[in-house]
Amino acid sequence: MEATIEVRGLRKRFGATVAVDDLSFTVEPGQVTGFVGPNGAGKSTTMRMILGLDRPERGTALIGGRRYRELRSPLREIGAMLDASAIHPGRRARNHLLWMAHANGLPASRVDEVIDLVGLSSAARRPAGGYSLGMCQRLGIAAALLGDPPVLMLDEPVNGLDPEGIRWIRGLLRSLAAEGRAVLISSHLMSELEGSADHLLVIGRGRLVADTAVRELLSAASGDRVEVRTDERREAMAVLTDAGATVAVTEGDALVVSGLTAAAIVEILTGKGVAFRGIAEHRATLEEAYMDLTRDAVEFRALAGEAS
Numbered sequence: 001m002e003a004t005i006e007v008r009g010l011r012k013r014f015g016a017t018v019a020v021d022d023l024s025f026t027v028e029p030g031q032v033t034g035f036v037g038p039n040g041a042g043k044s045t046t047m048r049m050i051l052g053l054d055r056p057e058r059g060t061a062l063i064g065g066r067r068y069r070e071l072r073s074p075l076r077e078i079g080a081m082l083d084a085s086a087i088h089p090g091r092r093a094r095n096h097l098l099w100m101a102h103a104n105g106l107p108a109s110r111v112d113e114v115i116d117l118v119g120l121s122s123a124a125r126r127p128a129g130g131y132s133l134g135m136c137q138r139l140g141i142a143a144a145l146l147g148d149p150p151v152l153m154l155d156e157p158v159n160g161l162d163p164e165g166i167r168w169i170r171g172l173l174r175s176l177a178a179e180g181r182a183v184l185i186s187s188h189l190m191s192e193l194e195g196s197a198d199h200l201l202v203i204g205r206g207r208l209v210a211d212t213a214v215r216e217l218l219s220a221a222s223g224d225r226v227e228v229r230t231d232e233r234r235e236a237m238a239v240l241t242d243a244g245a246t247v248a249v250t251e252g253d254a255l256v257v258s259g260l261t262a263a264a265i266v267e268i269l270t271g272k273g274v275a276f277r278g279i280a281e282h283r284a285t286l287e288e289a290y291m292d293l294t295r296d297a298v299e300f301r302a303l304a305g306e307a308s
Ligand SMILES: Nc1ncnc2c1ncn2[C@@H]1O[C@H](COP(=O)(O)OP(=O)(O)OP(=O)(O)O)[C@@H](O)[C@H]1O
Pocket: 014, 017, 018, 019, 037, 038, 039, 040, 041, 042, 043, 044, 045, 046, 187, 188
């Protein structure tokens, strides 16, 4: 089976709310695709339609070329986690997974493999009611991996994890993609996807705002910006602004200058006698790139509003 998710012209309405509006994208194998947008943007509804849990008003969602309900052995073709806390509190993790394996014709030996893989071995025989959010996420991921599927789809897998848990999940997602799987993960925070996503689908109010490789997005957002480290920030800002540059201050107290080359900045600061400690090309964070993107989308909406 080809490891892809293909969504074409998907639309879903709940009463007067259009939750998903003419959405099209492809999730490719061998990479982690981040599905990002604010709360209520339509991510979960899209994922539910991919799994056949919500019926689209229009459009199709295919997993390896087939609709979910046409899959012969769904757990072997797509692994999904929609709500990590959706397990009966009295149920033990291992028993939950054994029941799933049994119901889907999967060997019991696979249960201990996935428990090991997600690092739940020491807790697997305890009732899930005592699990932390992070442990529930691990259990949800274990369930998604049970059928060793080529396609994985996880709704907010990073949400609520501590820094160690975030590092762990980034590594796991990267290795699953490196094995050639198509991995789709949603988040409402761009920063959560930093270091794990190769590709981004940005969604706002049910519509696709961007479908882009992370590398391209970052280089576009970093483009022509220079970072200057100086103890004379106020003076540096004044002379660089006078020279036509736009200057911002980063959290790390550096100046981010756009509109001038590094060579021109050196010349101006030296000429005006402003001391500096270092000058380097600025590398944008995913969060900054996202702000650029959504700013463009807001401006676009404002222009469209003026035109109508
Ligand atoms: N069952 C439902 N009945 C009515 N409205 C719904 C239903 N499910 C979703 N919606 C609405 O559809 C829109 C999209 O919701 P959805 O949960 O898909 O967004 P989301 O991007 O997943 O948000 P979040 O990040 O909060 O999970 C929202 O306006 C939501 O209120």
